[in-house]
Amino acid sequence: MVARRPGSVLIVSETDDLHATAMAATLREHHGLNPIHLDLRDFPRESGSFRLDRDGTSRSMSHLLGLDDVRSVWWRRPHPARVPAGVRASDDAFRQAECDGFIQGLLWSIPAAWINDPGADRTASRKIVQLETAQRAGFIVPETLITNDPDEARSFTESRPGAVVYKRTGTGRGEFAETRLITRADFPKLTGIRSAPTTFQDYIDADCDLRVVWVDGAEWTVRIDSQAGVGRVDSRLDTSVEFSREQLPASVSKSLATLMGALGLSFGVLDLRLGLDGEYYFLEVNPQGQFAYLEIKTGLPLFRSLANLLVEGDGSVPGF
Structure with a gap:
């Protein structure tokens, strides 16, 4: 007991x-x-x-x-x-x-x-829902196609002016799926998406990646120097690069608050990408995202913030 x-x-x-x-x-x-x-x-x-x-x-x-x-x-x-x-x-x-x-x-x-509320959590975990909601909230979202049609996927990839990445669409606990650049050599494999709808998205040339832990208005942002290592396409692949505390521009923070409110989430871990063009691009939000390594890397009080929300209803942490 x-x-x-x-x-x-x-x-x-x-x-x-x-x-x-x-x-x-x-x-x-x-x-x-x-x-x-x-x-x-x-x-x-x-x-x-x-x-x-x-x-x-x-x-x-x-x-x-x-x-x-x-x-x-x-x-x-x-x-x-x-x-x-x-x-x-x-x-x-x-x-x-x-x-x-x-x-x-x-x-x-x-x-x-x-x-989070289980119903909101489940709805917000759907990539199509969060991408559409993020755009309405004011975020810039890379042009995206989510499909199980191999011909449409190939047509989209060939029509884009730059590189395209592909990644999983669901959030189930399957084997880790890396975000990758698609090449012509991958086209014959597209028949496999018939039973596994896949996300195809414009690749954003980046200055860095940002991972934001949102705790009901408390915004904890970590800058990941992803372009300095092997995680240039997928920042999750290299945790040896520099991680540092960051602060988002007011306009991006406003879009973030609008998005999380619209999704009904009091907690989430968001991935953003700062492009070489100076724009902040929304990639995804995970209502059950991982963040322990961010606290280890930066010293941000992420667990204490969430604990305060659970006990006191306020995710702020005095002194931060």
Whole structure:
């Protein structure tokens, strides 16, 4: 059993998630709270119940204490319930749907502050939604095609005046997929996008890349000297280059606040690219993005900022 103080924080993530572990340590150190950490894959191996009567409602899980006392939830890296396979696939699908419906309903009904709201989180993770919303928010977005039509993909690539990159469109937990420049040698492989819609986008010649951790108005920006290493196309490929604290121009900050408000997100990790032309280009926002390495590289109090939001409703950190 996991004991914690009333009014604690619930972290929904996989058991071995580094970010969840670091957040738990931050909450204990700075707020004296021992959070609940729930991996949804523990259900239905661990039992759960929801009860409603004249006195109200109650929630319980056999290996946790205090779900009804949760004040805030970090919807960090949720998984489907892990339902053992049975004899018939049709029965498995039914039981999976019943388990997911129960555990999600049990949690989503908690009257707490959600970071992020699960519905907004799911919608905002769709690349098409975020790209269109970013453009409406005032961001410059590289010209983009997302398609499963090989002919259209080739036509788009050949029509662009400069280089084009291709990258995955979904946000599932598959194998790491590198953003790459497309060449004519790749054209015969385009038939593979029939069952995997792919994003094709103008390549932006860059001065640097920027990764922004947004904590409900607190804007933590890191400049990545991506062009100095092997991560010129995809900055994730080289963390040996210089990382430094940065501040966005007021106009870009305004677009950022407008975007996150429109998406209904109180937290997200955004990738921007500063072009050689001096423009700030929006690439994507990940509502469950990685940021621990940014704190290690720059000393920015990212975990403390998010912890403050979870406990106090304010992501600011005195002294920063």
